[in-house]
Amino acid sequence: MERFLVTGGAGYVGSHVVLALLERGDEVVVLDDLRQGHRLAVPPGAELVVGDLADRRLLRQVMANWRFDGVLHFAAMSLVDESMREPMRYLSENLGNTLALAEEAVKHRVMRLVLSSTAALFGRPETIPISEDERKDPISPYGESKLMAERALEWADRIHGLRSASLRYFNAAGADPEGRLGEDHSPETHLIPNAVNAVLGLGHPLAVFGTDYDTPDGTTIRDYVHVTDLADAHLRVLDRLKEGRSCRYNVGSGTGASVMEVIAAVERAAGRPVPYVLGPRREGDPAVLVASNARLRRDTGWVPRLGALDDIVRTAYAWRARNPRGYSGMAAASRDLAGWPGRLAALG
Template sequence: MTVLVTGGAGYIGSHTVLALVDAGEKVLVLDDLSTGHRRLVPDGVGLIVGDVGDGALVRRIVEQYGVSEIIHFAARIVVPESILDPLGYYLGNTVKTRAVFEAAVSCGVRRVIFSSTAAVYGEPRVAIIGEDEPKAPINPYGRSKLMSEWMLADAACAHGLSYTSLRYFNVAGADPAGRSGQSSKNATHLIKVASQAASGERRGVEIFGTDYPTPDGTCIRDYIHVSDLAAAHVAALVRLRAGGPNMTLNCGYGRGYSVKEVVDVVKRVSGVDFPVTLSPRRPGDPPCLIASVERIRSELDWTPKLDDLDAIVRHALDWERRLARKELAGHASAS
């Protein structure tokens, strides 16, 4: 059996590829490398450079390599960008996802794991968000992902697909062994940005909005370590293979930290007091997103191993410093 991982050269995808390989799975990656990195695909794992929206290509891959499951990560993920380019996000996250699901159905792939997001909830009415809370996304990113969730559920009903949709809260950190991490220089994730500031790659951190209805006025998020999230994908795969029913699960730790709290932790762990700029709110940012985690912990054989903000920050900083050393070495060799 071969597991096809779309977007497997990206941040979360590459960590899931590592977790699958560590579990003894045969893995194949499809990625257009627009935001992914070839170097993040581990040795021994095949990489096909191509567009997931090319249905004929996906079908050829499934048939040629005997793909038994698809884990679909490939997507565009920047909320402010989605507001400026909604049609691009509906193309990248909904239209192209349809091509993947259609290929799965036409080629007899029976199991699909879909990468979704807490952005489908919009501005929830409760502090701790359960999977059955109303879905009312407030930006095109969240809407494009919710549309894909609906599409997958409908396809499963019509064609007998088995699936799990995983709604990520805020993903951060890096592989503790240093094999992968968030490698995009222009990333917008807070812990990545703050780690860059602590490493001297940015002048500082900009906090968007200090007047939210939260204790310190800044947004609160539930941060999950990327390696724990990758392990959840493996556990979801095992569950589907055992005949588990179709399900949607939140992926988080069930507690939140404000933007100011996260910045303070990065300063403390790094030992660097980088500048912080306070700016107005960005459009599309809800005040508080914290996962209810009862369902994922009861349904999957999954226990987080890295549920600690200091550890998440430390691994992110280690990866950032590793990237900085590689860049310096590259400049030295070029000169």
């Protein structure tokens, strides 16, 4: 059994990783300011410290209060469009918080760190599927902030021996197959939950941006990876860091689905049509983005177990249909999962 600090562990991907860690017998402390995360997303058994990662005094206190075997870092600003309006804020916060976390980890001899990175650092890739060796050329401050964070961690390894793994997500999607966790963002910017919301009548009709791309049905193609498979990838690279060197991996299913194929999958899950409207292309949207996961498979034995689009959509639909208001509609007293959420930690 080991103990891990998970920053942003009350968020979408972070909470699923916390659950995976707990289920294999590890101890977890979550540090989250709950701006984007949800208290009810913290699984029972985890300890929750509510606070801002930018609060260096709090971060030092957390690192001193427990002996950690590693850190998983999810806390970040992550809206591409917003980063185009507030570039300095994204660059400062995402890079600055990663630097602060790495510095405290080194000071406290916590020499394993897994970074939640992004496919956005590739910009407009020249080769599909996209390998780790593809040219890094972000077209947004968000993507740039993650690339800068990866480079900073390379220096932390070179100088201090802090081993790190950067996982470049493509499109995390779906929900815990047992219905304990799901995706709940405000605003919601991801295709699958927006299609699910549309079919459930929880928002506007789904907007389809562009129907004239050079793809079989004219809509963009993206790589979707189930969030539970993504959590498994985090655990595998965390273990790999025990003996190996720092590493960088692309994480996706290795296959692509178009917007219209996603709509069809949601319609199969719901048993009724998805209301949608057609619109013009969004500037900067490539026609196809699909990951090569060959290196991750080879090095860690990772295999996406819920890789089929229908599996991803089915779990996303089931969670949202059960929780139409997301976590805000859940009262802890009425939840049928005993002990949820995780307990608030006492510092001292």
